[in-house]
Amino acid sequence: MKRVLRYIRIVPLAAESLGVRSMCTFVETPNVRVLFDAGVSLGPNRFGFPPHPREYQALRECRRKIAEAAEKADVITISHYHFDHHTPSYTDWCFNWSSEEAARQIYEGKLVLAKSYRDKVNFSQRRRGWVFARTGGKYAERIEYADGKVFEFGDTRIRFSEPVFHGPGDSELGWLLMTTIEHENERVLFASDVQGPMHTPTLKIILEQNPHSIIIGGPPTYLAGLVKEEHIQQGMQNLEKIVQSVPTTILEHHLLREENWWTLAHAVLDAALKAGHTAFTAADFLKQENILLESQRKQLFETEPPSAEFEKWMRMPLPKRKTIPPPI
Numbered sequence: 001m002k003r004v005l006r007y008i009r010i011v012p013l014a015a016e017s018l019g020v021r022s023m024c025t026f027v028e029t030p031n032v033r034v035l036f037d038a039g040v041s042l043g044p045n046r047f048g049f050p051p052h053p054r055e056y057q058a059l060r061e062c063r064r065k066i067a068e069a070a071e072k073a074d075v076i077t078i079s080h081y082h083f084d085h086h087t088p089s090y091t092d093w094c095f096n097w098s099s100e101e102a103a104r105q106i107y108e109g110k111l112v113l114a115k116s117y118r119d120k121v122n123f124s125q126r127r128r129g130w131v132f133a134r135t136g137g138k139y140a141e142r143i144e145y146a147d148g149k150v151f152e153f154g155d156t157r158i159r160f161s162e163p164v165f166h167g168p169g170d171s172e173l174g175w176l177l178m179t180t181i182e183h184e185n186e187r188v189l190f191a192s193d194v195q196g197p198m199h200t201p202t203l204k205i206i207l208e209q210n211p212h213s214i215i216i217g218g219p220p221t222y223l224a225g226l227v228k229e230e231h232i233q234q235g236m237q238n239l240e241k242i243v244q245s246v247p248t249t250i251l252e253h254h255l256l257r258e259e260n261w262w263t264l265a266h267a268v269l270d271a272a273l274k275a276g277h278t279a280f281t282a283a284d285f286l287k288q289e290n291i292l293l294e295s296q297r298k299q300l301f302e303t304e305p306p307s308a309e310f311e312k313w314m315r316m317p318l319p320k321r322k323t324i325p326p327p328i
Contacts, residue, residue: 005213005248007184012215012282013065014040016256019058019293021084023192023253025215025282026069029183031154035073036179036190036215037085038066038106041096043257047298050314051095053306055293056328063097070106075158077146078114079192080166080176081121081128086114088128089135093325094318103136112137113160115177116145120163122174147177156183159209164202167195167220168231178202180209189246191216195254196235203238213248215282218255221264222295236268243272249279256281259295 008029014022022040026033040062042051051059066087070076078086083096089103114137115121117129137143144151146160159182163175178191189211194202196219206214219235220227243249249272255261262269272279283290293300306314309327316324 005186005188008181008186008188008213010188010213010215010250010285011069012250012252012285013069014062015252015282016254016292016294017252017281017283017290018062018288019055019291020062021253021257021294022062023085023190023215023217024062024066024069025190026073027181027188027190029153029156029181031156031183032075032158033073034075034077034158034181035066035069035106036077037079037192038070038076039082039084039086039096040066041084042094043294044095046257046294049297049301052293052297052300052304053310053326053328054300054304055297056097056326058291058293059097060328063102067102067105070110073110074153076107076110076112076140077177077179077190078112078132079179079190080115080174081117081125081132082193083128085192086132087136088132092322094322100135104139107136108139109141112140112143113146113151113158114143115163115175116147118145119147120175122172125174156181158182161205164194164197164205165199166193168198168228168234169201171199178205180211187211187213189214189216193217193253195219195231196238198231198235198238200234200238203241206242207245211246213250214242214246215250215252216242217253218251218261218265220254220257221261222254222258236265239265239268240271243268243277243279244275247277249277250282250285251279252282256292257294259292261292261295
């Protein structure tokens with residue numbers, strides 16, 4: 001049966017079901033407040049369209065919530081160095097709503113527990129991790145590279161996995177860290193871009209943690225044709241095993257970039273129901289409406305045409321557009 005957490009509080013802040021690309025989540029125990037993966041972004045192009053004004057409104061709102069949560073947080077985590085999982089210090093109003101000030105506001109004075117950019121990392125994330133340490137990370141009280149480490153805050157333990165694949169085994173996208181936060185025998189596991197997980201050894205690590213709640217990214221069904229079907233199906237099958245074992249699953253990220261994700265994940269949701277468990281989105285968890293804006297981008301441009309001012313902004317060269325906030 002579903003278990004309600006008594007000591008650990010979970011607050012999703014940004015996610016695909018909230019209109020943006022992110023898995024940013026605030027988790028609080030009686031001993032420590034943790035902000036997981038304080039990044040948010042928009043997909044540059046879907047169906048031949050750039051982000052719609054509605055998406056920018058959601059991005060702005062999620063940025064506001066992340067900044068407010070960062071003020072309260074003691075610890076900020078970085079599971080990997082994609083921009084929807086950490087905030088860079090350069091100015092980009094187009095896709096990340098980021099700036100040096102935004103990064104400073106999040107990381108200043110905080111303990112940052114991050115994926116190492118030296119070991120088990122691809123070239124892109126090695127470069128981004130190096131840049132972060134010298135820009136946004138320089139404001140932190142300190143950066144601790146957390147691969148495979150355990151940290152204790154009073155009666156709360158935060159355990160980081162060894163690096164696991166970003167999707168299938170030998171993924172070109174590299175590796176990331178999963179994190180388990182435990183207090184009074186309650187365990188919440190944060191598993192960002194494992195994509196199901198597609199890699200079955202990652203499933204074994206998740207089940208060994210025996211979490212009561214898990215926040216996990218599903219497989220990228222919207223990339224069918226680019227991602228092998230066998231990998232997507234493996235991700236779905238492994239998700240079924242997770243929801244059968246874990247009382248509460250917050251299922252998000254790549255899977256929800258597909259408008260009919262509910263149909264594609266029917267077997268997963270049915271497995272949770274049969275086990276007496278709950279599997280739902282971040283918006284569902286918050287008792288809010290799901291707004292899958294990226295998957296609806298084409299329809300939004302048809303049904304809610306942007307203003308002439310926004311159209312003018314969209315026609316600017318990209319380098320200039322990144323320096324000027326969209327007129328929303």
